[in-house]
Amino acid sequence: AQKITQTQPGMFVQEKEAVTLDCTYDTSDPSYGLFWYKQPSSGEMIFLIYQGSYDQQNATEGRYSLNFQKARKSANLVISASQLGDSAMYFCAMNTGNQFYFGTGTSLTVIP
């Protein structure tokens, strides 16, 4: 069964605008962590943001924020004030127990 679902294969956003990348997850474990990673064309995976299942507040890291809706099992990434350097693949991931799951990714293109 798919543990992480990213339904947007590709997204476009105008420079300086905000964009939301969707992620839903599936687990029956009450304790889990949710992550977003960025993978530019150069290939390296870059950690962006983390949300724990027991965290009461949505995580924020600079221009990145995670819209965590536990009842809906969604963990959407919001990037504010998009920059050209934000163009990359974005992966949502979850760890539960000793297992780690990544989604299929969303390709984000920032348009000047």
Add this chain to the structure above:
Amino acid sequence: DTGVSQDPRHKITKRGQNVTFRCDPISEHNRLYWYRQTLGQGPEFLTYFQNEAQLEKSRLLSDRFSAERPKGSFSTLEIQRTEQGDSAMYLCASSFSQRDADEQFFGPGTRLTVL
């Protein structure tokens, strides 16, 4: 450079040959992970170590795959009798388990091509 390093960066081999990859994690990190990533897909978890103990193995890790982390520092991933379906990017990551976030730092990967 104090990041995660992987060697080699590229490996081309013939079907049926054995290959071994090495990963050197960030020095103070006690957790080490191996993933496989094929084109257009997200990383697939293969296995992970806490110190020298291998705590989890994915069902994707057939008996042709073996991973070790003998002294809790670097790790090796060996694939025996390679098949064309093994062609992929093999990623290593490390983290420090006492952080709640268990933020994983990834290496640059080893790209395997099986002819």
